[in-house]
Amino acid sequence: MLIISDLLDASEVAAYREALTRAQWQDGLATAGSVSQSVKQNEQVASQCELGQALADKLRQRLSQHPLFISAALPQSILRPRFNRYRNNGHYGLHIDSAIMASDDGKGLFRSDLSATLFLSDPDSYSGGELSIDTGFGVQEVKLPAGSLVLYATSRWHQVEPVTAGERVAAICWIQSLVAADTQRELLFDLDQSIQRLQQLAEARAEHRQLTGVYNNLLRQWAIT
Numbered sequence: 001m002l003i004i005s006d007l008l009d010a011s012e013v014a015a016y017r018e019a020l021t022r023a024q025w026q027d028g029l030a031t032a033g034s035v036s037q038s039v040k041q042n043e044q045v046a047s048q049c050e051l052g053q054a055l056a057d058k059l060r061q062r063l064s065q066h067p068l069f070i071s072a073a074l075p076q077s078i079l080r081p082r083f084n085r086y087r088n089n090g091h092y093g094l095h096i097d098s099a100i101m102a103s104d105d106g107k108g109l110f111r112s113d114l115s116a117t118l119f120l121s122d123p124d125s126y127s128g129g130e131l132s133i134d135t136g137f138g139v140q141e142v143k144l145p146a147g148s149l150v151l152y153a154t155s156r157w158h159q160v161e162p163v164t165a166g167e168r169v170a171a172i173c174w175i176q177s178l179v180a181a182d183t184q185r186e187l188l189f190d191l192d193q194s195i196q197r198l199q200q201l202a203e204a205r206a207e208h209r210q211l212t213g214v215y216n217n218l219l220r221q222w223a224i225t
């Protein structure tokens with residue numbers, strides 16, 4: 001699990017929130033699978049809403065350029081983000097997201113390796129609404145400032161706690177990674193972060209060069225294109 005703080009600044013968050021009031025919202029059940037139907041109670045922007053598509057594409061563009069996101073996710077493709085809203089006890093009970101989804105044009109298939117939630121509501125403006133993720137080493141409750149994003153493995157059980165006051169607006173998104181296995185991708189992330197720190201040290205040129213080679217050779221073995 002990784003938190004990317006301040007993907008958007010306050011004025012960008014405000015602009016997304018304002019634009020979203022003009023989008024076409026629908027019951028979240030429209031896209032719920034057979035299992036999630038019984039646990040999902042929220043609203044989302046309709047996939048055919050042109051304003052929603054434009055906002056989502058702009059957000060995807062921003063995410064795809066973020067250095068920490070690239071290092072951690074090694075994205076091959078990013079599904080168009082979806083905006084959702086929880087209020088009046090809206091929640092999404094314990095579930096695991098579908099492994100295979102339709103690509104944006106509906107013609108291809110997409111494997112979900114990573115999930116992301118971008119929080120768009122000030123955490124003090126609503127009660128509940130934590131995204132709780134079973135990390136395998138205990139459950140983490142995530143409720144971030146507006147503009148911050150959490151990235152986590154789609155293989156994890158997770159839920160959105162009921163929103164008992166106010167409203168929680170967020171964007172969610174799935175990523176197909178070049179490296180499908182979480183363990184391998186996480187090793188590459190740690191290695192890349194160390195390599196980036198070594199790059200700052202003039203006396204570590206040789207080590208930087210060698211580890212960059214190791215990184216590329218591991219990525220070559222593990223990447224699926």
Ligand SMILES: O=C(O)CCC(=O)C(=O)O
Pocket residue numbers: 084092097117131158159160170172
């Ligand atoms: O809104 C969230 O943070 C996550 C929602 C979710 O789990 C889903 O739509 O599959």
Ligand SMILES: [Fe+2]
Pocket residue numbers: 095096097158
């Ligand atoms: Fe989910």
